[in-house]
Each structure stands twice: as C-alpha cells, then as structure tokens.
Amino acid sequence: METDIYYVNFEKRNTDIATGPPLPSCNQYERIDPQTGPPLPRRYQDEGNAQQTRPPVPSRSQDEVKAQKCRxxxxxxxxxxxLGIICVLLLVGSSIAVAQYFMVAAERESLFKSNKNTVEEFNQTINRLQHNYTELMTEKDQLKNNFTSLSQKKLELESNVTSLSDELQKAYEKGYLWGWFFISNESKSWSDSRKYCRDQGADLVIIKSEEKQRYITSLVNERMSSERVWIGLTDIQQEGNMKWVDNSILNQGFWDTGEPNNERGNENCVELMPSYPVLNWNDLPCSIERKGICEK
Structure with a gap:
C-alpha cells in the first residue's frame, strides 16, 4: 500500500516583519512522485537546469509497511x-421465521380441518333433527287422524250403548232379561235366606214373565232335584197385597191350584215348587226353612 507524498513549494519573497511571511496558496501543494521525488525548486530551473540533481526522497522502513499491512x-x-456473524444471525432468524411459518400453517390447517369437521357434524345433526321433526310431524298427523276416527267411533259406541241401555231397561222391565242366579247352600227362613242373598250383593229372585218362570223352574230342577226354594215375593207388610223385594206390586202370578190360600192365617211368604213346570207357587209361613234362589 503506497501513500502519496505532497510537498509545499516556498518561493523566496520579501516578507513584512509585522505580518510575517505569506501562507502558501492551494496551488502551491503538488503531488510528489514516489519514483522521481518532489520537483526541483524554481531557482534550480531558472539557472538553466545547471544541476539536474534532486533532493533525496525519504524512504519508509519495512516495519512501518508491515505494520500498515498487518493493520x-x-x-x-x-x-x-x-459479516459471518451477521450471516449466521440472518440464517438463524430466517430458520426461526420459516419454522414459525410452518407451525402457524400447520395449526391453521388443523383448525381448518377441525372447523370443517365441526361444521359437517353440525349439518348432519341439523339434517337428522329435521328428519326426526318430519317423522314426528307425520306421526302427529297420523295420531290426529286416528284420534278423530276414534272420537267418531266413541260417539258411535256411546250412541249404541245408550240405545242398548234403553233396550235392556225395557227388556228388564218386561221380564225378558235375567241376571246371574245362584242358590244358597243351607235351608233358612225367608228372612234369613234374603239376608244371605243380600250379603252376596244380590237378593231373592223376582219373576215377572213366563219365560223367566220356566227358566228358574228348570234351573232349580237341575240343581236341587225338585227341592222347593224361596222366591222374593211376600205380603208381610199387608195381607193379600203381594210385593216383590224391590217393592214392586205383583201383576202376574204363577200359583198352584188353590193358592194362595193363607192357611192358618200366617202364610205370608212364597215358595217355588219345581215339580210343576209353570204354575208352581205356594204361600207358606215365613219361618219354615227353605233354600233361597238369589239373583244378582
């Protein structure tokens, strides 16, 4: 590494003692050629270049050159x-930025997939609920139609029941309808036999038609082998005024020949003698023991 050497060309001039010698001007600085040295003073040039010698150029030591090169x-x-450190830092920063970018991208992808799955599940749930709602509405309409149909059938059945009830009541009043019959196990007085029937939720039988009279007679014959039984007819309250246990007046009787005769003046209760097919009633003292036929 070489350095340029400059010198100052001072010419001999008159100087003022008060002001001193004048400063050199800028054009008085000239570059020194390291090979030829500084230019000769003008006085040497004015002398016709009498001497072509130049002042010797100061040379630099090898140590200074080596020191300068070392620096x-x-x-x-x-x-x-x-520069290496800066490159390493830039490389590390770039690597961290790239890693963070991929991490963020992976997390974003994961969130996107998760949200997508959530949306799909949500849509499936909505579709399933809509399907269930449609099925429920269909079932509701069917149930509503069934309810309407059943309501109409109910009204029809109620009408039929009312009609049947009226017919049954008329049939019962005419004696065409009979209940459930059973015969007591022990022979008792008329009052005790009636008490037995009432304890079973029934009462002594009432007969107001020939059909029922024939049926009761056949039933007693079948069960009792022509054994006589009490029926629910008496004139205890008023002699000669026969009434059924429901306090209804006797309109049609099925008396045996010569009955009722109130023999000895105390025959106030009526028995049925099944040995005769239809006309088989007989008045008898109420204290005599017979089995009773009950109707429920």
Missing part, C-alpha cells in the same frame, strides 16, 4: 468475522 489484514479479518 489492514486485521481490519479485513474483523470485517469478515462481522
């Missing part, structure tokens, strides 16, 4: 190290 090398090494 330059150190600066270059320092700059190289700094």
């Amino acid at each position: 330059g090398s150190r600066c270059l090494v320092l700059m190289t190290v700094c």
Whole structure:
C-alpha cells in the first residue's frame, strides 16, 4: 500500500516583519512522485537546469509497511468475522421465521380441518333433527287422524250403548232379561235366606214373565232335584197385597191350584215348587226353612 507524498513549494519573497511571511496558496501543494521525488525548486530551473540533481526522497522502513499491512489484514479479518456473524444471525432468524411459518400453517390447517369437521357434524345433526321433526310431524298427523276416527267411533259406541241401555231397561222391565242366579247352600227362613242373598250383593229372585218362570223352574230342577226354594215375593207388610223385594206390586202370578190360600192365617211368604213346570207357587209361613234362589 503506497501513500502519496505532497510537498509545499516556498518561493523566496520579501516578507513584512509585522505580518510575517505569506501562507502558501492551494496551488502551491503538488503531488510528489514516489519514483522521481518532489520537483526541483524554481531557482534550480531558472539557472538553466545547471544541476539536474534532486533532493533525496525519504524512504519508509519495512516495519512501518508491515505494520500498515498487518493493520489492514486485521481490519479485513474483523470485517469478515462481522459479516459471518451477521450471516449466521440472518440464517438463524430466517430458520426461526420459516419454522414459525410452518407451525402457524400447520395449526391453521388443523383448525381448518377441525372447523370443517365441526361444521359437517353440525349439518348432519341439523339434517337428522329435521328428519326426526318430519317423522314426528307425520306421526302427529297420523295420531290426529286416528284420534278423530276414534272420537267418531266413541260417539258411535256411546250412541249404541245408550240405545242398548234403553233396550235392556225395557227388556228388564218386561221380564225378558235375567241376571246371574245362584242358590244358597243351607235351608233358612225367608228372612234369613234374603239376608244371605243380600250379603252376596244380590237378593231373592223376582219373576215377572213366563219365560223367566220356566227358566228358574228348570234351573232349580237341575240343581236341587225338585227341592222347593224361596222366591222374593211376600205380603208381610199387608195381607193379600203381594210385593216383590224391590217393592214392586205383583201383576202376574204363577200359583198352584188353590193358592194362595193363607192357611192358618200366617202364610205370608212364597215358595217355588219345581215339580210343576209353570204354575208352581205356594204361600207358606215365613219361618219354615227353605233354600233361597238369589239373583244378582
């Protein structure tokens, strides 16, 4: 590394003692050629270049050159190290930024898939609920139709029941309808036999038609082998005024020949003698023991 050497050309001039010698001007600085040295003073040139000799150029020592080169090398090494450190830092920063980018991208992709799955599940749930709602509405309409149909059938059945009830009541009043019959196990007085029937939720039988009279007679014959039984007819309250246990008046009787005769004046209760097919009633004292036929 070479350095340029400059010299100052001072010419001999008159100087003022008060002001001193004048300062050199800028054009008085000239570059020194390291090979030829500084230019000769003008006075040497004015003398016709009598002497072509030049003042000797001061030479630099090898140590100074080596030191200057060493300093330059150190600066270059320092700059190289700094650049290397900067490159390493940039590389590390870039790697971290790339890693963070991929992490964020992966997380974003995961969130996107998760949201997509959630949306799909939500849509499936909505579709399933809509399907269930449609089915429920269909079932509701069917149930509503069934309810309407059943309501109409109910009204029809109620009408039929009312009609049947009226017919049954008329049939019962005419004696065409009979209940459930059973015969007591022990022979008792008329009053005790009636009490037995009432304890079973029934009462002594009432007969107001020939059909029922024939049925009761056949039933007693079948069950009792022509054994006589009490029926629910008496004139205890008023002699000669026969009434059924429901306090209804006797309109049609099925008396045996010569009955009722109130023999001895105390025959106030009526028995049925099944040995005769239809006309088989007989008045008898109420204290005599017979089995009773009950109707429920």
